[in-house]
Amino acid sequence: MADSKNQEKSGFSEVRRAARLSVAPMMDWTDRHCRYLHRLLSKETLLYTEMVTAPALVRGGAVHLLDFSKEEHPIALQLGGSDPEELGKAAKLAQARGYDEINLNCGCPSDRVQSGTFGAVLMRTPDLVADCMKAIQDAVSVEATVKCRIGVDDQIPEEVLPHFLETMAKAGVTRISVHARKAWLQGLSPKENRDIPPLDYPLVHRMKLAFPELHISLNGGIETLEQAEQHLAQGLDGVMIGRAAYHTPSDVLCAADRRIFDTGDDSDPIEVVQQMLPYIEAHLSQGGKLHQVTRHMLGLFAGRPGARAWRRYLSEHATAKSAGPDTVLAALAHVTQSAA
Template sequence: MSVPPAGTVAKIAVAPMINWTDRHCRFFHRQITRHARLFTEMVVDQAIIHGPRDRLLGFHPAEHPVALQIGGSEPEVLARAVRIANDYGYDEINLNVGCPSDRVQSGCFGAVLMKYPARVSDCLIAMREAARVPVSVKCRIGVDDQTPEEVLPHFLQMVSDTGIRQVTIHARKAWLKGLSPKENREIPPLDYPLVFHMKAEFPDLSIALNGGVQTLDDARRLIDRGVDGVMIGRAAYHDPMSVLAGADTLWGGAATVAPAEVVARMRPYIEDHLREGGRLHQITRHMLGLYTNRPGARLWRRILSEHATRDDAGWDVMDAALAAVEP
């Protein structure tokens, strides 16, 4: 089997977030930015193999470039999941070595894999041999009592040795016991200098920095300091216009989209979804932050939150919400 090209990280990517970055969220974000890379929620390899594949893996063609993030720790199982995912046409397949939740620890995947670099190596090699597109990895700088300055260089050398070239580093430790996933996103201190040092030590790797990035200007500054890209999570979700509307300028594109234009672009997609029996709230729950920090934003959120959940909710709800923010 031919091995796909190594690829590079995107200058801006929206982080994989469980229960948030589903197909509707990704389609919505794509109406704001053409070039930022979008990530699926983490999908467990066993679910891909045994679960409802189309529901878990299907996506709209407009979402490209889009990456699939997989959780797992058995090379053969991951390779089987990747071969299934190949047929769906993702642009990248990513291995999760960063999630600290109890659920993933019990399955021995996610951040706990930072303790088992040889296992990660086997997994990445198996995935790369099975994939038709570049394979990447998302990791932490270390876990628990590990010393990041010792652990991370060893981990990245292992990644480099597998032939993988795309790495996203969440610039915090993960504490597997004692901190919740939310606390693990906020309490362990950020160590950006270590990530910059790793980029200097491993110039052959395309490294994106994740963690604590709140604005597009933050992302620009970090890229200017030497990393190849920046991954942004909750800030992009809660205030997508501030973070994503200008993202295309990093590729030389324009940043002219307005919130009302985004809503107009969403209309055919929403109407198709409703005709197929879907609920309005399944899409609009991801759009609550569209008018963040703009006049009428609170009323926009309230109308969508209160009325989009109705069984009969249709475009009339969107018209009412728009009237609150677009006189």
């Protein structure tokens, strides 16, 4: 049995390497179209799905929520839930679909998540989280990980986070992403919870020193590759970037392979738009709408000549019934003409 477990863990190396830089799971944003775009920008970065709830998969039969393109690897599924048996079943479904990692959400502060007894509220019940992680690990051979906060409400992070990490380690979890903010479950909206609670990066760095055997990624408020490089240089194993990777994807991802992973050349957002066209054509041929894809592309040229015209053209024309690849090329012309 020990040899089997060691062989499984040796298979974690590729996704662990990718976890040096990851794009955070973000509801309504990191869907399969967004991830396909991000993969064209960076071949190496680890991509996360939006959170998918275990009840939706197991009780609701919504396995279509697990769909992704093979090009998206390495890709991790983030699950929401608090029933160990149900999470194990959901993880098994995900592994059968080919996911490289299963991640449990212990950080989302939304009311809807709280009502389901999962997300950040699980910071109050680390033993339950441990049971959930054991069930996931028993169900799959891919790595099972956790994304958490440093605490919730009146908890004291300096006390809560070490205990939470120790409990996870005892449960066999070896990789954890920590959003370096508390979550206030009462009094703050999910949006406010992403900005108002102060960041405590030093605490996360201290946790890496206290738990050197854990692979710890830092999440929260990181906006640039420079900031990511600084945290990595200080000893953290990974950095997870959320909103900046979505709103300014080229700034975060185009140079990531070279600077973070020491592989390959920088990607070119103009070339990436061209590479998106066959994907868009396939999506439209299956009954999809152009704006479902291009809404994730609006920030591709942020801060560059023609960015405003690109964004405006797509916003105004991508919802038309006749909108297609030509619409994207017309928007792109604003960028290439500005750069000329």
